[in-house]
Amino acid sequence: MTDHDPTYAIARTGDETLLFLEFNPCPDCGSIETPWEHGLADEDGELVISYSGVCSGCGASREYLFGLPEHESVGPFPNFGGPEPSELLDAGQWMAVADSAAGSVPVDAAAEDQRAATVMLIARAAVEEVIKFVPPDGDAVPEDAFWTDEGRALRDAEPGRFRVERLLVVRDSYSDPGVV
Template identity: 55%
Template sequence: MSTDDYDPPYAIARTPTEVALYLDLTPCPDCGSDQADWRDRLTALDDEPVLIYTGNCADCGALREYVFSPPPGPSPGPFGGLEPSELIDACQWLTAADRIAGQVAADDRSESARTVMTIARQAVEEVVKFIPPSEDAVPDEAFWTDAGRAERALDPGRFRLDRLLVIRDSYASV
């Protein structure tokens, strides 16, 4: 099967790291907590392979379950391949990058700081993947969360390619 023919029934979970970030960003619908003890399994639903993540909310005990399609092949990066995420919207990626980079002091040049900043840079690269080749900004359809749409409305320039590349490159300079 070619990856061009791959049309899964659920959003594609490109890597375990991407799923972990998605689960961290998705609060419990009952109480709003982002804490759960997650378990995963690969199984089949309607003869299609799926990844099922289940966990009980650490605060209210509610059972949470998310079903994803596995990627059609190996993923070359920590978060995913060349295609943009189907789980995490553009704003969520940039917010994650900011939060990750914020863990490092401006004057920290240690190996651990470089590792953290590499992850922040990779999260910014995930935002860039949403930009079509002939465009210069992240398109509206890349913002599917309420928070993402609100952030874009407040500062649409933040999602321009030139600004994203400056942020990405600044994270690489540590």
């Protein structure tokens, strides 16, 4: 996984793909504001998912092509994918999503606060995505599950966060909107 090239990585769901696009701002101006159009396309005889648009910041044309999943993953929001680990976001990026989501919920959020509950669902689902990188009978996310600079930096700063027992505690704590 060290030479990970996301050009034809499998896009398991639209939710996962939109997160990937947020992690990949316009290379010309750094904006993440691009109104994306998506659909199926034929790329050299291979059916792919195409996301294309024009950057709102600088007008640059942008396009990403993704492989189709073997099986469609359906489920309630947030639906990031099936039981297999992501090919679009590495384990550290998923942890960053969880951190950002959970960190945006006030500590004193009421359990009935629907926005807080939704954001905590995103945080929990993102931690579940990190857990998918742990091999069967493994006790931590392996090093090759971190292929981006951002992901490796998060792991290097606090490697203990990627141990299974800690991931499970964090995931379970994210069930309650009042716990961050």
